[in-house]
Amino acid sequence: MENEFNIQESINGLWQKLAEWLDSIILALPNFILAILVFAIFIIASKYIGKFVGKLLFYKVRQDSIREISVKIIKVVIIAIGFFVALGLLNLNTILTSVLAGAGVVGLAIGLALQGTLNNTFSGIILSFLPELQIGDWIENDGYAGTVVEINLRSIVLKEADNNYVVIPNSQLIDAPFKNFSRTPRSRVMVDCGVAYNSDLEMVKKLTLETIEKSFPQNANEEVEFMYKEFGDSSINFVVRFWTNVTKNRDILFARSTAIIAIKKAFDKHDINIPFPIRTIDFTNKLGLEKPSEEKNTTNL
Incomplete structure (x- = not known):
């Protein structure tokens, strides 16, 4: 009897908990729908803002890869903002704080692991806006010389006079001087x-x-x-x-x-002479050749 009473009490407690969850879901349903709508609006807004920014960059940046990456970054930032706003509407402050803290830790770890890559990425963004370096320019850097055929977020690509390609990290061009013949x-x-x-x-x-x-x-x-x-x-x-x-x-x-x-x-x-180096060998000093002294054979008598 005692076991049956415990089972019945557990079942009643389970149904009571499910009823409470159902009530919470019904009460939170308007905020949930509103959060979904807000998140969808941010997604749609990122699409149109990305197109607008892409048109603006078309007149400022000649490199297609730079424009595409910049637009993607802007879209990701807008969608991330929409995600955090949606969490706030759901009153998930604890989850929101945990997500932000986790994102900070993960971002720090990724930043340390990809320090060189991120340096080249930011250097590539800077180079894409510099008027001193454009696709088609002939530059010299660290012993390499050629025509710039590509600028991306990692490196620039030079086509040398011998028709070979050289890949130079963006950070090297930012930190070291380069000579541009085409400016x-x-x-x-x-x-x-x-x-x-x-x-x-x-x-x-x-x-x-x-x-x-x-x-x-x-x-x-x-x-x-x-x-x-x-x-x-x-x-x-x-x-x-x-x-x-x-x-x-x-x-x-x-x-x-x-x-x-x-x-x-x-x-x-006009009979003007362009001389070439002349080497004169002096034979005036004669080397004395010393004749070997004749050995006298003596016989001891």
């Missing part, structure tokens, strides 16, 4: 040369300036510069500097090649 339409090119010691230096200077000015017309506020540098081992060396159209390293090489050919032709026409 300015004209650059100064320098050519080194030397003439023989018996040359007329004034004539060499005048002839070199005329030759370069004829091959490379200078714009306003630009001029060809000629300076003697040093007395070399076999020549008097000089440098000539001039302006020309340059947007990549290849343009500098072609300009320098053209200038060298023009200077050589002009010097040959």
Whole structure:
């Protein structure tokens, strides 16, 4: 009898608890429906806000990958806000606090584990908005030079002159200097040369300036510069500097090649010698060869 009484009491307690839960569900049903509606509104809003932000970024960011990732991040943030608002409408303050605390711990762990990746990601976002670096520019960085063919959230991709690709982490471009040939339409090119010691230096200077000015017309506020540098081992060396159209390293090489050919032709026409290093071997010091002394054979008698 006592066992039957305990079972009956347990069943009655279970039904009472279920009735209380049912009452709680009925009372919370309006808030539950409202929370679902609010969460749905945030999802729909994230879609349209993402499209709007994508259109704005279209005029600011040239990289498709950067625009897509930025829009996705904005959508995730809006949906997360809607999720927390929905939890608040359900009066789940304890769950909300636990979720926020857990998200903080997980975020910290992920941040520590992916420190380098996150650094490259934020660096990629910064690079995408920098006017000093765009797709199609020719840059040099850490010994690598090439055309920028892609900028993503991890790295930039260069296509070098030998048609090979180089992947450079974004953080390296943020932390280290790089040279961009494509940001300015004209650059100064320098050519080194030397003439023989018996040359007329004034004539060499005048002839070199005329030759370069004829091959490379200078714009306003630009001029060809000629300076003697040093007395070399076999020549008097000089440098000539001039302006020309340059947007990549290849343009500098072609300009320098053209200038060298023009200077050589002009010097040959006026019998100006461009000496090459000469090594003189002096044979005046004769080495004395010591003849070995003849050994005398003696016989002891």
